[in-house]
């Protein structure tokens with residue numbers, strides 16, 4: 005199968021991304037690692053009008069420890085989470101779960117934000133987020149919202165995130 009035609013925009017800033025999400029609504033779709041999105045496009049299970057590529061937004065990558073809080077950027081790759089000493093020291097459940105996420109090629113590209121946003125009930129990261137009491141930070145042009153994992157995941161592939169929120 006081949007993907008349907010779509011427009012492609014490589015975002016060059018967070019502000020531009022939020023503006024595009026606001027303008028495009030349901031017709032716009034973020035592409036992060038593309039490991040789940042591309043297969044669904046190729047199988048025509050999803051036909052967004054425009055893909056917004058956030059891979060150039062380095063501010064969304066990285067893992068930091070701030071007091072007792074570990075912050076993981078949405079664009080942090082599975083491989084970087086797996087190799088992080090902050091994660092192994094403070095969130096060992098995630099370190100133990102990560103080797104079970106797909107295989108190396110997928111872990112090299114896939115992101116924690118993509119996994120959380122997708123909310124596949126069989127996926128490891130949403131389960132870890134729930135078990136660890138994670139808080140998701142979503143942002144739109146209207147500002148930021150913090151959503152507890154138990155409120156974020158609403159069902160099969162369904163989350164509290166609105167289409168205009170990153």
Ligand SMILES: Cc1cc2nc3c(=O)[nH]c(=O)nc-3n(C[C@H](O)[C@H](O)[C@H](O)COP(=O)(O)OP(=O)(O)OC[C@H]3O[C@@H](n4cnc5c(N)ncnc54)[C@H](O)[C@@H]3O)c2cc1C
Nearest residue numbers: 034036037038039040041106114115117118119121127128
């Ligand atoms: C062969 C294969 C095996 C796999 N096995 C497993 C497994 O065993 N366990 C597991 O947990 N996962 C598995 N996965 C999924 C993999 O972990 C994906 O990388 C992950 O689910 C999605 O991450 P991504 O960055 O590739 O997201 P993408 O595919 O780019 O996006 C997925 C969805 O999330 C949205 N999205 C992405 N980032 C954001 C963001 N920052 N804000 C808002 N929306 C966003 C996209 O619009 C899209 O709807 C597998 C994938 C493949 C191809």
